[in-house]
Amino acid sequence: MSSEIKVDTISEKTSAAGVTIDGVLIKDGAIPSIAGSGLVHINTSTFSTASSHSIDNCFSATYTNYKIVINLSAVTGSNIDFLVRLRVSSSDATTNYKTVRQFANGTSITVDTDPTGTDDWTLGFITGTGTDVHSGTIDLFNPFSATTTNGLTSFNGEFGAAHYLIACDWANTNATSYDGITFFPASGTISGTVSVYGYATS
Amino acid sequence: MATLEELKIEATAEIEAAKPQYISVNNEERERTEAEYAQAVTDLTNLKWQKQEYGYKSNRALEYPSIADQLDDIFHNGLDAWKATIQKTKDKYPKP
Numbered sequence: 001m002s003s004e005i006k007v008d009t010i011s012e013k014t015s016a017a018g019v020t021i022d023g024v025l026i027k028d029g030a031i032p033s034i035a036g037s038g039l040v041h042i043n044t045s046t047f048s049t050a051s052s053h054s055i056d057n058c059f060s061a062t063y064t065n066y067k068i069v070i071n072l073s074a075v076t077g078s079n080i081d082f083l084v085r086l087r088v089s090s091s092d093a094t095t096n097y098k099t100v101r102q103f104a105n106g107t108s109i110t111v112d113t114d115p116t117g118t119d120d121w122t123l124g125f126i127t128g129t130g131t132d133v134h135s136g137t138i139d140l141f142n143p144f145s146a147t148t149t150n151g152l153t154s155f156n157g158e159f160g161a162a163h164y165l166i167a168c169d170w171a172n173t174n175a176t177s178y179d180g181i182t183f184f185p186a187s188g189t190i191s192g193t194v195s196v197y198g199y200a201t202s
Numbered sequence: 203m204a205t206l207e208e209l210k211i212e213a214t215a216e217i218e219a220a221k222p223q224y225i226s227v228n229n230e231e232r233e234r235t236e237a238e239y240a241q242a243v244t245d246l247t248n249l250k251w252q253k254q255e256y257g258y259k260s261n262r263a264l265e266y267p268s269i270a271d272q273l274d275d276i277f278h279n280g281l282d283a284w285k286a287t288i289q290k291t292k293d294k295y296p297k298p
Contacts, residue, residue: 046229050231053227056228094241110263112259112260117248120245187220
């Protein structure tokens with residue numbers, strides 16, 4: 001028996017049943033057992049000259065952990081704190097946020113705690129220079145579970161015309177199941193895009 | 203030092219001057235509700251209080267030379283010169 005088959009096309013014999021090779025089903029140009037695994041896109045939203053941007057129902061029981069990617073295309077003001085709150089039933093939660101922030105510029109690295117208090121999380125500081133943009137990622141753990149929500153972030157910020165890498169360790173110690181998130185500057189407006197992804201576990 | 207009440211008056215005036223403020227919720231833009239304007243005043247008041255009471259720490263941290271540069275300063279110029287450098291930042295952002 002030949003150990004190799006060379007053909008140009010293998011097609012399904014039974015309509016809509018796909019083709020199975022050594023237990024792996026190939027169907028309609030995809031491998032269904034792989035689709036939906038890894039990082040799964042949930043939501044992308046855009047906003048323009050907004051005082052805040054909220055996304056509801058992006059966290060659910062489907063995923064435990066999430067990745068959020070933020071791109072700010074325009075901001076107003078200088079050295080403005082860029083802040084985050086969790087949401088439940090279309091309302092922002094305003095208590096028990098903890099932030100440990102590390103920011104680096106050149107060879108200088110500094111750490112501080114709760115730089116804007118405990119009623120929100122600090123993601124970074126932003127400055128509207130006209131040409132600069134700010135971007136960041138958040139890994140959020142257990143937001144939908146009624147237990148502490150943790151986060152790890154990285155963000156590129158601007159303060160006093162200097163560029164900073166800002167990394168934060170977040171916790172929200174409320175025993176609350178959160179289903180959404182809000183981004184807002186301490187003053188002024190922001191424009192940009194936020195994408196939310198879920199980490200699939202299989 | 204401003205009291206919390208004075209900071210709230212400041213914050214209220216700033217939010218009033220910035221009206222109308224639009225927010226984005228689930229890809230739709232709308233003006234803040236009265237409750238959301240009230241929350242914005244509370245947020246700005248708290249932030250002003252936080253900056254007034256503890257902002258000097260962050261401001262100093264942002265302006266101090268790196269640890270490597272400070273060690274270099276001590277090595278080349280001595281402790282008194284290093285203390286003078288650090289004192290400039292402390293004076294610029296005094297502890298309330």
